Amino acid sequence: MRTRNLKKFCCMLGMAIPVIAAAQQPDMHSRFEQLMFGERQSATVSVxxxxxxxxxxxxxxxxxxxxxxxxxxxxxxxxxxxxxxxxxxxxxxxxxxxxxxxxxxxxxxxxxxxxxxxxxxxxxxxxxxxxxxxxxxxxxxxxxxxxxxxxxxxxxxxxxxxxxxxxxxxxxxxxxxxxxxxxxxxxxxxxxxxxxxxxxxxxxxxxxxxxxxxxxxxxxxxxxxxxxxxxxxxxxxxxxxxxxxxxxxxxxxxxxxxxxxxxxxxxxxxxxxxxxxxxxxxxxxxSAKAYEVYQPSYNSDGKDASNVKNVILLIGDGMGMGHVQAAISANRGQTHMSQMKHIGFSFTSSFSPGNTDSGAGGSAIATGQKTFNEHLSVDTNGNALPRIPSIIRPQGIHSGIITTGDLSDATPAAFYTSHKDRNASEAITESLTRTNDIDILIGGKPGAYQDAGKWQTLASGLRANKFALPNTKQEFVSNRSEKAIYFLSDSLTKPVKDGRGPILAEMLSATIAKLNNRDKGFFIMAEGAQIDWGGHARDMEYTLTETQDFDLAVGEALRFADKDGRTLVIVVADHETGALSLLDTDWRSGYVHGNFASNDHSSMVVPVMAYGPAAQDFTGFFQNTAIFDRIVALFQKNGDEIGESKR
The missing domain is CATH 3.20.20.190 (Phosphatidylinositol (PI) phosphodiesterase)
Structure with missing residues (x-):
């Protein structure tokens, strides 16, 4: 998701945001700025x-x-x-x-x-x-x-x-x-x-x-x-x-x-x-009530890597161990993530001083190389790096990108384009008029394209690149085009706590259905973008409902992995947000009391959970770049030889 340079925008937007919100429905960037700099939630307390x-x-x-x-x-x-x-x-x-x-x-x-x-x-x-x-x-x-x-x-x-x-x-x-x-x-x-x-x-x-x-x-x-x-x-x-x-x-x-x-x-x-x-x-x-958790069969879990045909990579943006444990507690002791037996930990640092942003964090996973904050799948000199979808495409492997945030935000964009400035939303989005690496993209429409003229120009370019542009979930599911971009409406990108349904799980299921059985397999990256937003807001309800929503998508991936038998599911985070620790929990009532030590990213290691064949390759402590290395190695081992090295 998008984390702007705070010093650059704090003074400029701090007073303007309420006016923007009053005048029109704020775009996703404005909503994020409100969370980052606005007043914290207040309510009556007993002490x-x-x-x-x-x-x-x-x-x-x-x-x-x-x-x-x-x-x-x-x-x-x-x-x-x-x-x-x-x-x-x-x-x-x-x-x-x-x-x-x-x-x-x-x-x-x-x-x-x-x-x-x-x-x-x-x-x-x-x-x-x-x-x-x-x-x-x-x-x-x-x-x-x-x-x-x-x-x-x-x-x-x-x-x-x-x-x-x-x-x-x-x-x-x-x-x-x-x-x-x-x-x-x-x-x-x-x-x-x-x-x-x-x-x-x-x-x-x-x-x-x-x-x-x-x-x-x-x-x-x-x-x-x-x-x-x-x-x-x-x-x-x-x-x-x-x-x-x-x-x-x-x-x-x-x-x-x-x-x-x-x-x-x-x-x-x-x-x-x-x-x-x-x-x-x-x-x-x-939490008002617990949701039902799918119990995996484990039939393919930890099997030989030669069995891998598909990889589903789920990125909980900003999700650390505190978030995972909080979700377990809120759901009365069980989540889909907690069913996964192969656990590792990823170091998330970038080449910039301080903690990584989502640009560098997402790029490390997408390209296997660390870079500076605010860069997007480019090296430290600004040169474009090949990404997982572009590397595996010559093998006939198809790719899909899904996010509950803006489709031009850093994490999803790191998998489909390269740019020196992760905040260059229009240039990032317009790169989709030229890409041939991605089949399915789903996420919020970038704010610039609320302008009718800009949208018409973009839509024409996307259609020229053979992308269908469905307007609703039903249209997306029923569309038979090989390539599609579905820009989610505002109602489908608002926070879960404000009424958004399980769109990530639904779109993951629909994308799997579209890519399954095409050629030699598929790669899907699905991002729970607003976990990070809840951490920036230091809002436990926001954070936890988004983490639980993300966990529902994990459940969909596990179900398919059991049915398919040749799918590796990897659950990761690009970084941790909020430095979240848990002060008190009660599994019986779904109660969680946490403490956000920060309203920004932290340097804590993040969990990596894997299920399916080759899941055992994702245990232990490792750099975030190793996630890329191991995914690409699996596709190289089990498909045609890639003609050009990522290096």
Whole structure:
């Protein structure tokens, strides 16, 4: 798929994309740019951030506020008639008062945000005031101070008031009703609160050490786990959240606390917690139901290489081991890929510094030579390289190219043309008016050809090169032409999560039917292009639904391989996208929680899975160029001798 030079296009397109999207249906390049640079998916989550001992931050209040923490904790002492934020009285610093550090900034934000503590209308804020001295000493000056800020805290004066919550040396529950209705308290487990007292409760809190000495790794012991879950459920029955203080800080801790029913996640690092909470909606996915997985016969698997007649190469663009394992988990423990017994790993580096792009990654597989990023099946000097379809064509072997992305994108294009610039979409597409190496091509129409004049010119050239141009799936399936290019409609290239059906599996099956029994065999490259797009968007639902869709195509290939007996199926990736790791999975419910460490390609090795005769040749660790070498060697061994070496 297409991964543009980020620095070159970020500033140019960042502000324009919303306008383009509003004016017309965006082309595939614009959709990709939106994913790469747009806002991440947001949704309601069950946990919120609590800035613990906030006054110790380098920038108190503002660090937590701009990190979206909805609870801010302030320890209070009374000193010279003012309420100061400090953990101990000896730590009191001039100017660090409740009013100056918290209430005055809040008043300014209320004015700026139209009477809200946050610009986001869904966010609310509470100040947890931890009394370090007796409430009888601190409560009167606090109430007096808050009179000047009633517009911030009184629900009768604000639709989104800041909730004032008293903790620490607070009044007993019997005295709650003595205070204004907008004063709330931090309750404790084991106390039976009346209905009237519950109206003053903002939360129930307890010390983690009351239950366990858990260090945040793994999960607490079963007994401690049950006790914490019980207290959390008791608080939830009262309609209020439960909090544990003294908790470790780590992703695993936050995950486990959420599972136990904890709402407020304590942190001394608000910015780090912001990133974690902000990614929750887009990093989780639960599949509604499992799809049926074909069980291979293995009759031809691992047989002698002389049996190979056909090769089906399936490229999951951006698919790493994290993606494969996530797909297995989402489908309740089984996928077509996981039925494949011969497993290898491919190194994906290019000649460019940093990680490969799809141009260099696809070219290495298509030509057997590494090149620079943004190059397309040319060597480092820009000279065109022979590709698998052009090398095997003299032997009477026919080829098909299928993608769920733009047909001029790097991965499919690497198999049918050569160019110094993978982004030269029109030149790449127009090369199809001259090629004689490919029989079937299927993919999205490049954006330039939304222009009627350009499309008519291109279509005339393609027809002159004897390509049929069916407009629908039905036309493609029924068309009897030797050569065909099917440009998929927008509805067939939109994401699976937005309603696209299993077009990759359907078109693979149809292409196999068209190429099977022609001359001496066939080669098909089928690409799951939008796995990569989901990784760039750091969107687990997008990533996983595309990976599962790709796996359905793998299933079609395995079915045919069993039926045919002379077909080798190879599943690879051109690179990994997103640096995806898995934080939590549940095979029983199809749940996956991942973490994308990046929104771009990574340098991780990618899996190679093979099935059928010669599958054993694709095990172990090897460079991505070896995939080309082994495919070509198989066709050379079993067909007529190729007249010219690829070198």
């Amino acid at each position: 919120r951030g609590h800035s613990h001992n906030d006054y110790k931050q380098d920038i108190p209040f503002f660090t937590a506020h701009y990190a979206g923490m909805e609870s801010i904790e302030v320890d209070l002492f009374l000193y010279q008639d003012s309420l100061y934020a400090a953990h101990e009285k000896k730590e009191i610093k001039q100017g660090l008062t409740l009013e100056r550090t918290y209430l005055q900034p809040l008043a300014s934000l209320f004015e700026k945000n139209g009477g809200k503590p946050f610009a986001e209308p869904s966010k609310q804020l509470q100040l947890l005031l931890d009394f370090k001295e007796d409430y009888k000493k601190l409560m009167p000056p606090l109430l007096s101070l808050l009179e000047s800020y009633r517009f911030l805290v009184d629900p009768q004066l604000s639709k989104t008031p800041v909730k004032i919550v008293i903790s620490g040396n607070m009044p007993p529950a019997q005295e709650f009703e003595k205070f204004p209705s907008w004063i709330y308290f931090d309750g404790r487990p084991g106390i039976t609160y009346t209905a009237a007292q519950q109206k003053h409760l903002a939360m129930i809190s307890d010390d983690l050490k009351s239950y366990t000495h858990w260090n945040g790794k793994g999960v607490p012991a079963p007994d401690a786990l049950r006790r914490i879950q019980h207290q959390a459920s008791q608080a939830q029955m009262m309609g209020i959240p439960f909090r544990l203080w003294g908790t470790p800080e780590s992703v695993n801790t936050w995950l486990t606390l959420e599972k136990m029913g904890i709402t407020w996640l304590n942190t001394d690092h608000p910015v780090t917690l912001k990133e974690y909470i902000g990614s929750l909606a887009s990093s989780r996915y639960r």
